[in-house]
Amino acid sequence: MHNNKTNTVRNTKLDAVSKSLKQSIKNLDSYTHVRGESLYVDDVNIRQGTFHAVVFDSPKAHGKIKHIDYSKAEALEGVERIFTYKDVPGENEIGGIIADEPLFAEDEVHFWGMPIALIVAESEFIARKARGLIEIGIEDLPVITTAKEAKAKGSFINAPRSFSLGDTEKAFADCDYVFEGETFSNGQEHLYIEAQGAYAEPMENGNIKITSSTQGPTAVQATTARVLGIAMHKIEVDVTRLGGGFGGKEDQATPWAVMAALATYHLNQSVKLILNRHDDLRMTGKRHPYESTYKIGLSKDLKILAYQTEFLQNSGAAADLSPAIAERTLFHATNSYYVPNVTTKVLSCKTNLPPNTAFRGFGGPQGMFVIESAIAKAASEIGVSARQIQEANLLDENDTFSYGQIAKKVEAKNTWHSAKNIFNSDALEQEVADFNKNNTAFKKGLSFMPITFGISFTNTPMNHARALVHIYLDGSVGISTAAVEMGQGVNTKMMQIAADVFSIPIDKIKIETTNTTRVANTSPSAASSTADLNGKATLMACNALVERLKLVASEDLNVSEKDITLKDESVFINDKPSELSWTQLISSAMLKRVALTENAHYATPEIHFDKTKEKGHPFAYHVYGTAITTVTVDCTRGTYEFDSVKIVHDYGKSMSKGIDLGQVEGALIQGIGWMTLEEIAYNDDGRLLSNALSTYKVPDIFSVPKRVEVIPVETEGNDMAILKSKAVGEPPLMYGIGAYFALQNAIKTFNSNYDLEFHAPMTPEKVLMGLYENKK
Numbered sequence: 001m002h003n004n005k006t007n008t009v010r011n012t013k014l015d016a017v018s019k020s021l022k023q024s025i026k027n028l029d030s031y032t033h034v035r036g037e038s039l040y041v042d043d044v045n046i047r048q049g050t051f052h053a054v055v056f057d058s059p060k061a062h063g064k065i066k067h068i069d070y071s072k073a074e075a076l077e078g079v080e081r082i083f084t085y086k087d088v089p090g091e092n093e094i095g096g097i098i099a100d101e102p103l104f105a106e107d108e109v110h111f112w113g114m115p116i117a118l119i120v121a122e123s124e125f126i127a128r129k130a131r132g133l134i135e136i137g138i139e140d141l142p143v144i145t146t147a148k149e150a151k152a153k154g155s156f157i158n159a160p161r162s163f164s165l166g167d168t169e170k171a172f173a174d175c176d177y178v179f180e181g182e183t184f185s186n187g188q189e190h191l192y193i194e195a196q197g198a199y200a201e202p203m204e205n206g207n208i209k210i211t212s213s214t215q216g217p218t219a220v221q222a223t224t225a226r227v228l229g230i231a232m233h234k235i236e237v238d239v240t241r242l243g244g245g246f247g248g249k250e251d252q253a254t255p256w257a258v259m260a261a262l263a264t265y266h267l268n269q270s271v272k273l274i275l276n277r278h279d280d281l282r283m284t285g286k287r288h289p290y291e292s293t294y295k296i297g298l299s300k301d302l303k304i305l306a307y308q309t310e311f312l313q314n315s316g317a318a319a320d321l322s323p324a325i326a327e328r329t330l331f332h333a334t335n336s337y338y339v340p341n342v343t344t345k346v347l348s349c350k351t352n353l354p355p356n357t358a359f360r361g362f363g364g365p366q367g368m369f370v371i372e373s374a375i376a377k378a379a380s381e382i383g384v385s386a387r388q389i390q391e392a393n394l395l396d397e398n399d400t401f402s403y404g405q406i407a408k409k410v411e412a413k414n415t416w417h418s419a420k421n422i423f424n425s426d427a428l429e430q431e432v433a434d435f436n437k438n439n440t441a442f443k444k445g446l447s448f449m450p451i452t453f454g455i456s457f458t459n460t461p462m463n464h465a466r467a468l469v470h471i472y473l474d475g476s477v478g479i480s481t482a483a484v485e486m487g488q489g490v491n492t493k494m495m496q497i498a499a500d501v502f503s504i505p506i507d508k509i510k511i512e513t514t515n516t517t518r519v520a521n522t523s524p525s526a527a528s529s530t531a532d533l534n535g536k537a538t539l540m541a542c543n544a545l546v547e548r549l550k551l552v553a554s555e556d557l558n559v560s561e562k563d564i565t566l567k568d569e570s571v572f573i574n575d576k577p578s579e580l581s582w583t584q585l586i587s588s589a590m591l592k593r594v595a596l597t598e599n600a601h602y603a604t605p606e607i608h609f610d611k612t613k614e615k616g617h618p619f620a621y622h623v624y625g626t627a628i629t630t631v632t633v634d635c636t637r638g639t640y641e642f643d644s645v646k647i648v649h650d651y652g653k654s655m656s657k658g659i660d661l662g663q664v665e666g667a668l669i670q671g672i673g674w675m676t677l678e679e680i681a682y683n684d685d686g687r688l689l690s691n692a693l694s695t696y697k698v699p700d701i702f703s704v705p706k707r708v709e710v711i712p713v714e715t716e717g718n719d720m721a722i723l724k725s726k727a728v729g730e731p732p733l734m735y736g737i738g739a740y741f742a743l744q745n746a747i748k749t750f751n752s753n754y755d756l757e758f759h760a761p762m763t764p765e766k767v768l769m770g771l772y773e774n775k776k
């Protein structure tokens with residue numbers, strides 16, 4: 001089978017073009033987006049008398065609060081009330097995995113930007129003005145900003161985790177080459193276009209409705225109930241869509257919603273709390289910076305025999321999702337390679353930064369950067385190209401991951417060799433070499449970046465979802481799930497599923513808001529699994545309805561239900577249309593008092609993981625791919641431009657080609673941004689220096705590679721994926737890691753004395769320094 005794969009890819013390249021017009025469906029949100037009609041939290045029609053709130057946060061990264069004087073702020077005309085931890089009727093606690101994070105600081109502050117109070121006023125302007133009138137005295141305590149420092153001081157979030165396979169120590173002794181080194185990868189700001197925010201309204205009997213920009217409506221509901229000390233059923237959380245989340249709203253949308261609800265609880269009035277960009281940048285956590293050490297051992301024929309790492313995760317001042325993210329770093333520490341002897345360890349280091357949180361890839365990218373660095377180092381020392389080491393170690397069918405899962409339906413070699421063939425990488429490398437021979441002021445670099453990413457929440461119990469499907473008496477359909485639309489197109493995919501099963505047009509289907517009263521106890525929309533989990537539940541609900549409707553039709557038409565199918569808005573008998581239309585069928589079902597509503601529950605089968613042994617089968621399946629990146633560096637200025645990123649990506653059987661391509665392109669650019677441009681900076685006092693878009697550079701149209709090509713390696717797909725269409729949200733971000741190594745290769749060509757450093761992002765300043773460091 002494998003021998004034919006390359007051909008399959010070649011053919012589907014043409015297929016993809018010819019079929020794309022028919023098959024690709026636009027993200028259905030694009031219509032309201034371009035007209036400016038899409039609704040976000042800031043667009044809710046606020047009720048009369050609504051108050052506006054602003055958060056008062058810590059102006060120090062670590063210290064004891066000696067005194068706070070709210071009197072001038074409270075006296076300001078239009079200020080209604082200022083809430084602190086003293087006003088919390090339940091628990092002043094919002095930690096999800098570990099109970100270590102207060103909603104409002106009590107007598108100590110642990111990071112710059114830590115919420116201390118909520119100022120509620122007639123307008124946001126007044127609330128902001130009042131914030132400036134609060135006087136606070138803080139006695140400084142020592143500030144830790146780096147993971148290394150935290151480790152030295154024994155400051156940790158939880159106990160370390162470690163995965164191992166084989167006998168690493170013994171294997172190192174047998175290696176022909178052993179190399180050790182250090183790496184650093186910086187954090188990353190989510191920069192969702194819609195900042196964090198929520199709107200809380202009082203309902204009857206002390207019930208509260210919250211409109212939130214969250215990936216996790218249940219997290220908001222449960223935490224609000226905990227803080228207010230009331231039952232969950234008194235809180236309803238509703239989400240229309242997010243203007244981006246990228247993981248930043250998996251956990252960290254919660255505090256703002258809880259604060260708005262707390263004010264509503266006390267004032268019995270609606271309260272709107274939306275962070276402005278500065279407040280959002282300062283108060284929220286980001287991707288975790290990692291400082292890591294590695295040791296890699298190879299044989300003469302370039303097989304990686306042993307690999308060992310210690311990852312220091314800069315978790316920030318509270319756990320948030322750090323333990324789960326640390327775990328995923330271990331899952332992806334060997335990326336697309338089979339390494340028979342592995343020992344990985346991760347320490348979640350407690351520092352005085354805002355608690356860092358989920359960000360597309362969820363710790364996976366940080367783990368992959370380290371092994372790619374180790375390979376680059378080994379290649380440079382041995383005098384081969386990194387590509388040779390990468391190719392010699394690609395994962396194969398039935399290889400074992402360090403966490404015990406056996407790799408199945410592996411596409412690592414297939415995507416790698418397909419990329420080489422389709423994009424003619426030999427010619428590409430020759431082009432780069434020729435260019436470098438003929439140019440002195442400009443140099444090109446090329447890199448390969450394979451990816452392997454596990455799909456499922458690593459925490460097995462989170463892998464479930466439900467769908468509530470109503471067919472209305474006119475034949476139109478309403479679907480509720482836990483899926484939160486954040487730009488990734490999941491609502492469009494849900495509609496496609498229902499349209500496909502019922503065989504009715506998309507305009508007969510509506511995806512309802514994500515609401516905790518319709519679908520309860522949900523996992524967040526995250527882990528790239530939203531379409532898989534909620535889609536499978538939707539599929540089950542729709543199929544159950546179809547079975548019921550077939551019974552109705554078989555009675556009406558007097559034929560066996562086995563002969564009946566639903567097609568083109570009609571009932572078909574043995575593949576021929578009958579006189580019974582979809583709408584007539586629904587009317588008939590109503591008259592027969594057949595239930596036209598179905599609620600289905602899906603829980604991913606087969607997956608399990610035993611944390612006491614650190615072994616199991618945590619992922620439903622893996623997503624594979626390979627990117628080839630080329631860059632041109634201006635060696636006078638240190639600036640650079642990516643010529644192309646050429647990708648062969650494993651979509652399985654994509655159900656929405658346009659949406660999935662958008663996900664690959666978007667994730668790639670976000671990954672390139674993390675690796676090359678985006679530089680989070682805190683000073684030694686723990687104050688965020690990159691606190692505005694003038695000091696924090698994200699990719700813009702000029703940073704996009706001149707050419708991005710994505711070719712699907714269409715395989716038979718995977719039954720664990722929705723309609724065999726593999727999850728696509730996060731994996732392609734890691735193609736961006738290739739950008740770092742392409743740049744490094746260009747620098748090395750210009751300056752043979754350049755001492756390889758693995759310190760991301762590779763900003764133009766760092767490129768310039770690399771070009772001239774020790775240059776002869």
Ligand code: MTE
Nearest residue numbers: 244245246360487488526527528529530729
């Ligand atoms: N795409 C857009 N446009 N906006 C987003 O916020 N989030 C990413 C990814 N793609 C995101 C996105 C992240 S972090 C995840 S986990 C997935 O989408 C979540 O959606 P999915 O599970 O439907 O892929």
Ligand code: HPA
Nearest residue numbers: 324362457458459526527
């Ligand atoms: N990915 C994203 N979010 C999560 C995960 C995960 O694997 N586990 C818990 N929350």
Ligand code: MOS
Nearest residue numbers: 247359360526527
């Ligand atoms: Mo994505 S980081 O799992 O929200």
